[in-house]
Amino acid sequence: MDKLDLTKADKTYYGAVKTPQLIELGAISYLTCTGRGEPGGEVFSQAVEALYKVGYAIKAICKKEARDFTVAKLEGLWWFDSDLPAASFPRVEWNWKLLIRQPDFVTSGNVEQARSQVVSRLSSAGQVSYEALSEGSCVQMLHIGPYSEEPASIARIHAFMTEQELRQNGLHHEIYLSDSRRTDSSVLKTILRLPVTDVRQNHK
Template sequence: MAEAKLDYKKAYPDLYLPKTKPSVIDVPAMGFIMVAGKGDPNEENGEYQRAVGILYGLAFTIKMSKLSGSQPDGYFDYVVPPLEGLWWNEGEPFNGITVNDKSAFSWISMIRQPEFVTPEVFAWAVDEASRKKPELDMSLARFETWHEGLCAQVMHKGPYDDEPATIIALDRFIEEQGYASDFSDDQEAFPIARRHHEIYLGDPRRSKPENMKTVIRHPIRTA
């Protein structure tokens, strides 16, 4: 019998499958491949779409290393975790509610990595993926261990443009529970700051907008 693949969404439902009613979570440290950039994520062949291509190119290079005889120590089979994103605007507060100009976005696009991925494994993947996909600049990616910490989160169902109503409900919950939002004022991408955080559980290319599911997570502190 084939060994079951680890699906992080199913194994850690508290991180990936919250309810539509907001809740508080203390997010542990995890390893991510990340690409930072700026601009409208909907721009065809734009910076964001290229970043996503880099992320998946590296993620699947690591996952499929078992077929090349280069699998890392401690390797186990798994489902590639979902795409995630940190979002902010330079020069103004950003909590995801007021979006006047998507071209002004700054972002970090990222995919969680299994526990066996180390900086050395990541460096091997960059070399391997660069050889197989020379049209993508794999040097833009970096491997980071990130401890997000105390947050409030909620599941948003529906189109991305309908997120503000869900975020307003999340903000109300944060205040009612005696917390305050804890967004960073730092405009630099790294070191990683506390941002508006989204986890994408569906593929917008294949799902109807009304069926999309997005985890929305905001950093908080005791008020």
């Protein structure tokens, strides 16, 4: 039985390079868990655990149906209750929606079955949702290095957007290609992505 690995199968989604590039994305389904608090803190860690427990339960259900897959990388949408830079906010005030992408063949029934299995032993699994996001046009690039150095890469993305007459049209999106628990911070790989819209089209 072949196992689907979305990281290898979808080069547009996971194939960011070290310079900003414009891509187009359609509707994609995810497990999600929304919260507020410090990255790596207790609430954040509980959300990650819940997502992965449900994600692996879905994998087990699908494997029995001869549709095995590799559980996808953790992702996150980030936002703040102001337009001020992120550095202006204490980390405990950061808002996030954590994501784990799901294959197209996963159904809402699969998700509900998996969530019901997990919630009996992990109550936080009840906070896991299943939803589709459609980000459309996006600018993305691969950031290599510590999370603390992301602002320099984000500045490059914004410079590219200015050159191309694009403006942000959605939440800051990160895809964590590396496991920060097992990878030196100097070589962490993170895709940074911003949904955008063409300023010129909006002025027509």
